[in-house]
Amino acid sequence: MLLRHTTPEVAERSALTVNPAKTCQPIGAMYAALGIHGCLPHSHGSQGCCSYHRSTLTRHYKEPIMSATSSFTEGSSVFGGQANLLEAVSTIFHVYDPEVIAVHTTCLSETIGDDIPQIIQKAKEDGKIPEGKFVIHANTPSYEGSHVTGFAVMTRAMVRYFAVKRELGADEGWKAERVNIVPGWVEPADYREVKRIVAAMGLKSVVFPDTSDVVDAPKTGSYQMYPKGGTTSADLRDTGVSKATSALGPTASALAATELETQCKVPAKILELPIGIRATDAFVAALIAQGGVVPESLVEERGRAVDLISDVQQYFYGKRVALWGDPDQLVSLSEFLIDLGMRPVYVITGTPGKQFDRRMATIMADRVPAAVVRQGQTADMFYMHQLIKRETVDLLIGNTYGKYIARDEDIPLLRHGFPILDRQGHAHFPTLGYAGTIRLVEKILSLFLDRKDRDSPERSFELTL
Numbered sequence: 001m002l003l004r005h006t007t008p009e010v011a012e013r014s015a016l017t018v019n020p021a022k023t024c025q026p027i028g029a030m031y032a033a034l035g036i037h038g039c040l041p042h043s044h045g046s047q048g049c050c051s052y053h054r055s056t057l058t059r060h061y062k063e064p065i066m067s068a069t070s071s072f073t074e075g076s077s078v079f080g081g082q083a084n085l086l087e088a089v090s091t092i093f094h095v096y097d098p099e100v101i102a103v104h105t106t107c108l109s110e111t112i113g114d115d116i117p118q119i120i121q122k123a124k125e126d127g128k129i130p131e132g133k134f135v136i137h138a139n140t141p142s143y144e145g146s147h148v149t150g151f152a153v154m155t156r157a158m159v160r161y162f163a164v165k166r167e168l169g170a171d172e173g174w175k176a177e178r179v180n181i182v183p184g185w186v187e188p189a190d191y192r193e194v195k196r197i198v199a200a201m202g203l204k205s206v207v208f209p210d211t212s213d214v215v216d217a218p219k220t221g222s223y224q225m226y227p228k229g230g231t232t233s234a235d236l237r238d239t240g241v242s243k244a245t246s247a248l249g250p251t252a253s254a255l256a257a258t259e260l261e262t263q264c265k266v267p268a269k270i271l272e273l274p275i276g277i278r279a280t281d282a283f284v285a286a287l288i289a290q291g292g293v294v295p296e297s298l299v300e301e302r303g304r305a306v307d308l309i310s311d312v313q314q315y316f317y318g319k320r321v322a323l324w325g326d327p328d329q330l331v332s333l334s335e336f337l338i339d340l341g342m343r344p345v346y347v348i349t350g351t352p353g354k355q356f357d358r359r360m361a362t363i364m365a366d367r368v369p370a371a372v373v374r375q376g377q378t379a380d381m382f383y384m385h386q387l388i389k390r391e392t393v394d395l396l397i398g399n400t401y402g403k404y405i406a407r408d409e410d411i412p413l414l415r416h417g418f419p420i421l422d423r424q425g426h427a428h429f430p431t432l433g434y435a436g437t438i439r440l441v442e443k444i445l446s447l448f449l450d451r452k453d454r455d456s457p458e459r460s461f462e463l464t465l
């Protein structure tokens with residue numbers, strides 16, 4: 001047993017984290033930046049951080065993830081990284097020619113206290129930023145927050161640097177009819193699904209960030225450093241003239257949406273991530289309020305999802321589930337599981353934030369008595385394993401790091417969230433919307449029935465279940 005030292009007795013900790021249920025802030029900033037068209041993320045710190053962040057994204061998305069680094073050495077660690085960043089900006093535009101450089105900091109540059117806006121201003125004054133090109137930044141020290149908050153602050157930076165409330169030209173009136181969608185940290189297939197739903201409801205949209213056709217770009221035979229996907233800087237600028245914003249997932253998306261509301265007076269609606277019927281209904285209702293019309297095809301799609309759920313409900317009823325991962329995913333997934341008749345009894349996120357407790361309490365109400373919900377530093381995989389050892393569950397839902405618990409405790413694992421390092425295909429199928437609901441139900445059901453087939457004695461081994 002790989003985790004044989006985990007004991008069922010929980011000793012409350014105030015400082016130590018063992019196998020965190022989160023990862024570095026800069027990874028989220030890097031992923032968000034990839035959702036801008038023609039953008040090269042830049043890690044302002046040492047090479048080691050950048051390599052780790054790139055490799056984690058590369059292993060999850062199975063695509064080469066590009067990022068530059070300020071390559072701090074001993075000198076920059078002592079005297080600051082201004083000279084490195086100035087030289088990097090100049091070299092990057094000269095050699096790699098991106099439209100946008102998105103700089104994020106690391107623990108090291110934050111501890112030194114490098115003033116990134118001042119360095120960007122100096123790069124402008126020194127003529128290192130070509131006309132029509134942009135350098136944006138987000139502060140992402142990893143001794144606070146998580147990859148989700150890193151994603152959130154880089155998405156907010158897109159608003160701060162690009163969004164403008166401006167007078168529209170005679171042929172630009174249609175831009176005022178668009179809606180902004182901030183979908184949060186989801187898979188490229190989810191961005192595509194969100195755009196499909198919005199378009200099916202007859203709305204034009206600006207979706208940002210948008211990593212579809214960037215981290216899942218098709219193989220064409222020739223390498224493209226900047227694939228065709230991503231939100232353009234022109235569209236990011238015009239988020240400021242859209243008629244409304246929907247933020248999907250408060251933790252990852254609310255910062256950008258509220259910034260846009262403050263900066264450009266675009267009204268923001270903060271929603272939960274549309275996982276499952278209920279949360280997708282809320283998203284569709286928000287789009288209706290913004291002028292969308294529900295087509296018959298979407299009604300039928302919802303009907304198919306509801307039909308599937310009612311067909312298989314008996315396999316789900318009363319099942320105990322342990323979940324870990326990102327707050328936005330966990331809140332919507334928990335609600336969905338409860339609606340399916342299951343009981344999310346342990347819900348853990350390493351991403352700190354008191355709002356999570358409040359949101360989970362709203363979802364749980366009194367429907368899952370004695371559920372353990374925990375966020376922050378001590379909400380880690382070790383604690384999750386201890387809970388499971390005390391009283392086991394029927395299903396695990398979370399990222400790859402749960403495979404050790406799954407193996408030791410012999411519990412089925414649904415890989416969901418970030419990172420998934422040991423499977424392929426997760427980037428290609430949505431889990432958002434009604435289509436995503438169908439996929440999730442199918443995957444959960446297969447896990448339960450595979451287990452039933454494996455464990456059934458011959459006399460009760462059935463061809464049809």
Ligand code: SF4
Nearest residue numbers: 024049052106107142
């Ligand atoms: S925790 Fe800090 S130092 Fe370590 S990889 Fe992340 S950003 Fe770099």
